[in-house]
Amino acid sequence: MADLKLTGVAKSYGDVQVLSDIDLDIRSGEFIVFVGPSGCGKSTLLRMIAGLERISGGTLDIDGQRMNDIPPSQRGIAMVFQSYALYPHMTVRDNMAFALKIAGQSKDQIREATDRAGKMLQLTPYLDRLPKALSGGQRQRVAIGRAIVRDPKVYLFDEPLSNLDAALRVATRIEIAQLKASMPDRTMIYVTHDQTEAMTLADRIVVLAGGGIAQVGAPLELYERPVNEFVAQFIGSPAMNLLPGRVTSVGPVTTVELDGGLTAQVAIPTRAGDEGMPVNLGVRPEDMRETDGPALFEGKVDLTEALGEVTLLYFGTGDAEVVPIIAKLPGIHPGLNGRTVRLTADPQALHLFHKGESLLYRDGPEGLPPYSPRVAPSGAPGGAAAPAQDVSEQGGTIKPEGPVR
Numbered sequence: 459m460a461d462l463k464l465t466g467v468a469k470s471y472g473d474v475q476v477l478s479d480i481d482l483d484i485r486s487g488e489f490i491v492f493v494g495p496s497g498c499g500k501s502t503l504l505r506m507i508a509g510l511e512r513i514s515g516g517t518l519d520i521d522g523q524r525m526n527d528i529p530p531s532q533r534g535i536a537m538v539f540q541s542y543a544l545y546p547h548m549t550v551r552d553n554m555a556f557a558l559k560i561a562g563q564s565k566d567q568i569r570e571a572t573d574r575a576g577k578m579l580q581l582t583p584y585l586d587r588l589p590k591a592l593s594g595g596q597r598q599r600v601a602i603g604r605a606i607v608r609d610p611k612v613y614l615f616d617e618p619l620s621n622l623d624a625a626l627r628v629a630t631r632i633e634i635a636q637l638k639a640s641m642p643d644r645t646m647i648y649v650t651h652d653q654t655e656a657m658t659l660a661d662r663i664v665v666l667a668g669g670g671i672a673q674v675g676a677p678l679e680l681y682e683r684p685v686n687e688f689v690a691q692f693i694g695s696p697a698m699n700l701l702p703g704r705v706t707s708v709g710p711v712t713t714v715e716l717d718g719g720l721t722a723q724v725a726i727p728t729r730a731g732d733e734g735m736p737v738n739l740g741v742r743p744e745d746m747r748e749t750d751g752p753a754l755f756e757g758k759v760d761l762t763e764a765l766g767e768v769t770l771l772y773f774g775t776g777d778a779e780v781v782p783i784i785a786k787l788p789g790i791h792p793g794l795n796g797r798t799v800r801l802t803a804d805p806q807a808l809h810l811f812h813k814g815e816s817l818l819y820r821d822g823p824e825g826l827p828p829y830s831p832r833v834a835p836s837g838a839p840g841g842a843a844a845p846a847q848d849v850s851e852q853g854g855t856i857k858p859e860g861p862v863r
């Protein structure tokens with residue numbers, strides 16, 4: 459069991475403030491993932507939790523005990539790094555046993571712990587091999603094994619898969635998920651800049667940006683209810699499109715007139731007085747679909763990328779000043795290059811931002827109903843991209859219950 463509580467945690471190097479005001483409660487048994495752009499302070503935060511980096515301000519508690527001045531070895535934590543840092547002249551077993559030998563454990567205890575870790579990580583046949591006779595994925599498993607033998611309450615991972623090639627990264631990611639499932643009461647904190655790892659592994663994701671926490675939530679909650687444009691564009695690939703416009707009619711469903719004259723219906727409530735408010739309409743590439751009816755976007759396809767399962771359409775690539783609009787259509791669409799297409803999206807799939815902040819959160823997170831995922835209509839491929847009956851076209855009838863978020 460290990461709850462972690464960070465209160466007002468800050469870090470500065472000399473005059474340079476790297477992190478400030480980090481408040482975070484991590485429950486025992488949770489799998490927490492820190493994501494954010496390179497240099498935003500993910501490793502620094504993890505190393506402060508590990509005790510490898512001094513905490514400049516605020517407090518870290520583990521199970522109610524203040525940890526700021528407790529040395530790393532006494533925090534009940536083990537850390538796995540991106541570089542496996544195995545001892546090249548030691549076997550797999552000896553690499554895993556090293557910390558236990560230092561700690562003065564008996565031969566029997568060490569044998570049992572390394573056997574158990576070997577089994578959990580499917581390394582049993584390799585226990586007597588040297589690291590050079592292992593694949594990259596196996597070496598990273600040995601590094602994880604070194605953590606497991608110590609049976610820590612909290613596992614910290616800093617980009618453990620970054621050195622692996624794409625296929626191994628997927629395989630090892632799944633192994634880490636299974637490892638966590640086999641240790642439900644152990645807490646894991648995992649740092650990555652890879653949003654697929656974050657989405658697939660995390661119970662909750664912590665998005666770090668600009669020296670602080672941008673948003674904390676379940677992966678799909680961040681995807682469907684991003685608190686601001688940064689999170690909206692960081693989670694999801696390709697990134698969410700932002701189309702500037704202004705509010706023209708308010709109510710449970712908001713009408714937005716986009717620059718250029720097209721309009722969109724958005725299932726996010728606005729109120730009297732919001733008319734004329736400048737907004738960015740957020741639409742994910744995968745939520746866009748072709749339409750003959752009213753469109754929220756119309757443009758000439760400058761470039762297509764056919765990936766088989768989906769086709770990406772790029773608009774506005776000719777102008778280096780402009781961020782291209784991207785649509786992701788399920789399946790194969792030959793011959794769209796150079797054609798003008800009209801695209802729409804469900805009102806429930808759209809997002810609205812004012813001065814970078816989502817209008818969903820204007821009354822604080824408390825003002826929102828509890829999150830539940832927007833489930834794809836049964837039998838419809840592509841989920842969110844499939845038309846919903848009454849709201850299938852922009853300007854069509856909107857169901858009275860309003861937002862389903």
Ligand SMILES: Nc1ncnc2c1ncn2[C@@H]1O[C@H](COP(=O)(O)OP(=O)(O)O)[C@@H](O)[C@H]1O
Binds near residue numbers: 495500
């Ligand atoms: N020892 C240090 N001295 C000064 N600045 C540092 C030191 N370690 C990290 N930083 C700075 O702190 C910021 C966050 O670094 P880091 O936590 O490694 O980012 P991330 O892991 O998110 O890529 C970076 O701007 C980095 O340059």
Ligand SMILES: [Mg+2]
Binds near residue numbers: 500501502
């Ligand atoms: Mg880092």
